[in-house]
Amino acid sequence: MNVQVVYCNHQTADLDLRERLAFPSDDHVVRAYDELRARFPKSEYVVISTCNRIELYTAQEDPDDTPTHDDLAQFFSDFHQVPKTEFFNDLLERQGPAAVRHLFEVASSIDSMVLGETQIVNQIKTAYELSMETAACGPLTNALFQRAMEVSKRVRSETKLSEGRVSIASVAVGDFGKSIFDRFDDKTVLILGAGEMASETLTYLKGEGVKRIIVCNRNFPRAEKLAAEFSGEAYAWEQLDHWLPQADVIVSTTGADRPILGVEEFKAIRKKSGPKPVFILDLGAPRDIHPDVSDLDDGIFLYDIDDLEATCVKNRKLRASAIAKANAIIEAETKKFMHEIYHKATGPIIKRLREHWHEISRQELELLFRKVPELDDAQREAVEKTISRVVNKLLHPPLETLRDEARTGPPTGMLETLKRLFHIKD
Template identity: 30%
Template sequence: MMELVILGLSHHTAPLALRESVALSPSEVPTALDRLTSMGGLAEACVLSTCNRTEVYGRLLPGADAATMLGALEPVRAGLGDSLRRHGYRLRGDSALGHLFRVVAGLDSLVVGEHQIAGQMSRAYGLACSAGTAGPLLHKAFPRALQVGRRVRSETQLSRGIASVAGAAVGLAGRVFRDLSTCRIVTIGAGATVATALRVLRSSGASGPLTIVNRTLAKAQALGAELDGSAAPLADVARHVAAADIVVAATDAQAHLVRAAEVAPLLRGRRDRPLLILDLGVPRDVDPLLRDVRGVYLHDLDDLTAIAERGRQSRLDEVPKAEAIVATAVTEFRRRTADLQAKPAIRALLDELLKFRREAIEGDRDLSPSERVAAERVTGRMVDKLLRRLAPRMKDGTVAPRDLLSVFGVESPSNPDEQSPEGDL
């Protein structure tokens, strides 16, 4: 029987630095696929590589094992094979299939229920198709996995709500402003936290003018160049905040950089335009008194964490439902695959039985025409009954089709490539 195998590492088994060092770019994936199928012992292969996981999905050729795969991957990226050996996991059969379905559904993601993984998996499958390394098993498993992912997302609340701090920042902006693309953004600070928040805001459609206010202007200019923004000195912070729609602050300053006494008078002019301030600094960069100014919505890191935590919890409550969908899908997939794989063997068995029957009836010359008709009718029923009993057992694997056919001296019609590999994974 065709069996899916997986070799990979993820955020569950490897630290971020290691995951980053082995992540393959889309341009490297075709080389990896080529090596895996030409010398890695895989009949079919697909590689998924994201910031949180690098996984090889495939079908092993008889005699091949994990060592063959790892050996083939080593030249693609130095240390990849070794990392997979030391920090990786190896799955096969139903557990591999279940893992594939869980990954696409977002159940195995760092932020449970995130939906980018389905797109990444779809692209990985597309690359395997383009490279010609996806065969009968992957052509069945991947589209089914994407279907299961869609089903989990539509039938459960696993992907609903906000489940990350960055998502909470975007969620808050979306609860205040109708169209983020017209919002003027001001950041106070140009560090990693601000850069991450800005990237998330930009990718969520906040494409309006950006001003980065920072003590070190060169650092602000560098971030501005990356995210299409301008730099401004810290001395002008109150004026920039008063002119902004969204303010993101995250510095390591020990005192408030945005003081209510300075900003509040400047805000009197803006009557109907709200101001959203996201203070991600610890200690806080924005005077909490600004919260009392009309039209100002000030939120700190605790608020964002509370939103994300609430979303995470409600997603976790949906995990059992999603897992049940995945388990059902695995069983169903296995049954369907067994059905499809047993069909040629059942056909071969039927042909053989009909051949026996024909030989037996035609070999008996003493039969009158009416007796011949009766014999055909009776033996026809016998063949039918025999097949009705054997076919379900051949489909569910209770009776191995190959063994049964060998009793009748018939060679198994299945492709030798589709047989189970003997080697260890």
């Protein structure tokens, strides 16, 4: 059994590269699963693609079926039409306990730009559900991802990792937005996109007192749904030009694969809006707004995901003790998970060995009871119990040794020995 991950995230690759390797929609992910199945049919897969990370988890019953780092890089290269040389060094690989630990760190938001954020848990959950729907995952990845959710919950409840500002939106609005605007109740907030990110951003902005919310989305029913949830107004995407000059805060979270607002479009918007300050939060990956828009005039304050990194580093320092505690939990959970996985691998052998020995004892007992028919029921029961105890005691040392072996790694050699010694067949 093996678990593997290849990934690039905000620590290893810049936003430009992440944008090129991202799977911006469910359709992309489903196509990726089809492609992966065709290339590596004996593996299970889960793809996590967010604005901060692109991660591909694979798992195999037989470690020999594990694709190499280069194989998976080639898949990324072919799928996204990006030369492998441009990203190979930024695409890291982990296997076995290191891969499990990595997922637990990601789910616990230790690896997030904003330490303690909760959004990543939902993103992992969504990715895992999509993998289940498309039958890309299997028993190993099921166990892994379900455990990751449990670890995440444990880390959040037993440490102070989630205290204070915990989401990208809250850091952006708390550290930048509130330094621009004194109050939000007289501001017009324009949301472009209607996904989970938009919803979370709105939750935070609502908490700051925002009253007027405009939601524009290409999928109008989704815009209506989001607007209704936050007492806002939904408008068709075609009305964007009307609302952009009126907005004081623009939050863009669309899944577009190229910028939806360039410099020229924004120049026209500023002509209409005048020099008033406008706070723009581009939370899309790929970016929705061209970065040069920031240089148009003094009143434009544009931030994308990477811009939040400095604040995140600061939060990370403040929460150093919480991180140490979280790491200890993750380390213990990783060991426990690996032990369970290895132990699970021994399960069928143990079951067969036990059944085999008990079957032999049952046959011998039947012979005995035929030879000694005068034994009453109570006596027969006592003999059966004695024989069963003897079998269990004889089985105990090899099984205990097998269990010990499984604590440190897959007990492949021991399993083979047992199979040969006791003639156990697959």
